[in-house]
Amino acid sequence: MTQRADVVVIGGGQAGLAAGYHLRRLGVDFTVLDAQSAPGGAWQYMWDSLHLFSPAAYSSLPGRLMPPQPGQTYPDGKRVVDYLADYEKRYELPIQRGIQVDAVQRDGQFLRVESGSGSWRARAVFSAIGSWSRPFLPAVPGRDVFTGRQLHTAQYRRPADFAGQRVIVVGGGNSGAQIAADLAHETELTWVTRREPRFLADDIDGRILFDVATARRRALDEERTDTGGVASLGEIVAVPPVREAGTQDYSRPSRCSSASPRTASSGPTAAAQRPTRSSGARASARPSLTSRHSGFAARAGT
Ligand SMILES: Cc1cc2nc3c(=O)[nH]c(=O)nc-3n(C[C@H](O)[C@H](O)[C@H](O)COP(=O)(O)OP(=O)(O)OC[C@H]3O[C@@H](n4cnc5c(N)ncnc54)[C@H](O)[C@@H]3O)c2cc1C
Numbered sequence: 001m002t003q004r005a006d007v008v009v010i011g012g013g014q015a016g017l018a019a020g021y022h023l024r025r026l027g028v029d030f031t032v033l034d035a036q037s038a039p040g041g042a043w044q045y046m047w048d049s050l051h052l053f054s055p056a057a058y059s060s061l062p063g064r065l066m067p068p069q070p071g072q073t074y075p076d077g078k079r080v081v082d083y084l085a086d087y088e089k090r091y092e093l094p095i096q097r098g099i100q101v102d103a104v105q106r107d108g109q110f111l112r113v114e115s116g117s118g119s120w121r122a123r124a125v126f127s128a129i130g131s132w133s134r135p136f137l138p139a140v141p142g143r144d145v146f147t148g149r150q151l152h153t154a155q156y157r158r159p160a161d162f163a164g165q166r167v168i169v170v171g172g173g174n175s176g177a178q179i180a181a182d183l184a185h186e187t188e189l190t191w192v193t194r195r196e197p198r199f200l201a202d203d204i205d206g207r208i209l210f211d212v213a214t215a216r217r218r219a220l221d222e223e224r225t226d227t228g229g230v231a232s233l234g235e236i237v238a239v240p241p242v243r244e245a246g247t248q249d250y251s252r253p254s255r256c257s258s259a260s261p262r263t264a265s266s267g268p269t270a271a272a273q274r275p276t277r278s279s280g281a282r283a284s285a286r287p288s289l290t291s292r293h294s295g296f297a298a299r300a301g302t
Contacts, residue, residue, distance in 0.1 A: 002112070002119045005031045010104075010113065011128035012095045013041020014084060018061045019126050020093040033099040033115065035133070039088055040081035042132035048158045049182050050077045053174070053237045054206025061087055074205070074239060140170075153179065159186040166190075172197045177236040181245035200234040202243060209233075 007023055009016045012034030023030045038044060051074040052059050056066040059075065066083045069075040075083075088095055103114045104125055113120040135152035137143075143150065153175045159182050169180045172193030180191040200209075209230045216229035236242065 002121050003031075004121050005029055006122065007031075007124045007126065008033060008111075008113045008120050008122040009126040009128055010101045011041070011126075011130060012036065012039065012088070012093075012097070013043070013128065013130050013132075014061060015130065016041070016095075016126070016128035017084060017088055017091075017093060019128055020088070020095075021062050021091055024091060024093065030094065031120065032093060032095040033101055033113070033120070034095055034097050035100040037098050039085035039095075041084065042130050042154075043077050043080045043084065045132065045154065046077040047153075047156050047179065047182065048077075049241060050178065051075065051239050051241070052080065052206065053239060054210070058206050058210060064090060159183045162187045164188075168192055172235070174236055177242050178239065181241045184245050197236055198234040199236045199238055199242075202238045204233060205237055205239075209237075 006028050007030040009019050009023070009030060009032040012032050016032050016034065020030065020032050034041075036044065051072070053074065055073055056068045056075050056079075059080070060066045061084075064087055066075065066080075069079045072079075087093075099115050099117050101113055101115045105112045105114065107121060110121045110123060111125050113122060113125060132154055135154040137150075137152055153171075156179055162183060163186045165187050167183055167187040168190045169176055169183065170192045172195065176191065176193065177197060177199075180189060183189050212227070212230050212233065216227045219225065219227050
């Protein structure tokens, strides 16, 4: 049977909830269709140690402040899930869960939203599906013949799953930095990035990024000179675990991974090698790339 709504929002993560809030205020007849069985969107699947870049008050959806998390300046992922669950309840958002939308088709003047659990006819459709459920894995040469485990950020949970193993983290953004910091103590870690990681100063977090991004938007809207925005400051926010990894003792020799030179020639360049706690490690000289692109070590002033 085909159901009707003025607007169908696909996706019940933070973007879908914010859209729902405004649609409700406008008095629009709408429904939110979400593939998950529980609230929280992508935040349900983030790694255990993940913390926001910004204090709670800077992470709020429209209408309702995120309450601070006692003892934490930066709320953790579970806190966000709790907040989103509370938010949709508070505003009584009409969310239908466990609905995977397969297609949106034109249907005369309307749009038809199709899923295995039924279809909806709507005047407008919001797509708020995020990117978490469709992770992008680049075609790195040799990937198909590598016999080890390969996973995307979206599948990573905790360092204990890799304890004592040789692990390469690829990527110099916030996810790469946070996961590298997470794995640094329990694995034989190599962190590989395309260029030298660009850390933001310790006192720059989401609050300042928000202000700087807002100032740029205003400047562009008013046709003033482009201020450069947040990209001019750096990329990696020094959240506490990343900061802590950057102040470790790096004086011990690293274990060498043969993968570094190989990946360096086929795309990304080796950026950082972290010593591990494994005492029986086969010590070898740090690759020269490490001293040029020293990653966490750069923050420790080495
Ligand atoms: C290290 C790190 C730190 C971050 N810090 C912050 C931060 O401080 N603040 C911040 O705002 N963001 C932060 N983010 C990003 C944040 O996680 C995402 O921006 C956010 O989850 C995107 O919300 P969304 O609603 O667009 O998508 P999602 O949260 O991915 O929600 C999309 C929903 O749509 C559903 N869906 C997908 N396809 C379909 C379909 N076909 N049919 C039905 N449902 C579907 C999904 O199941 C999901 O429930 C961070 C991310 C990382 C990795």
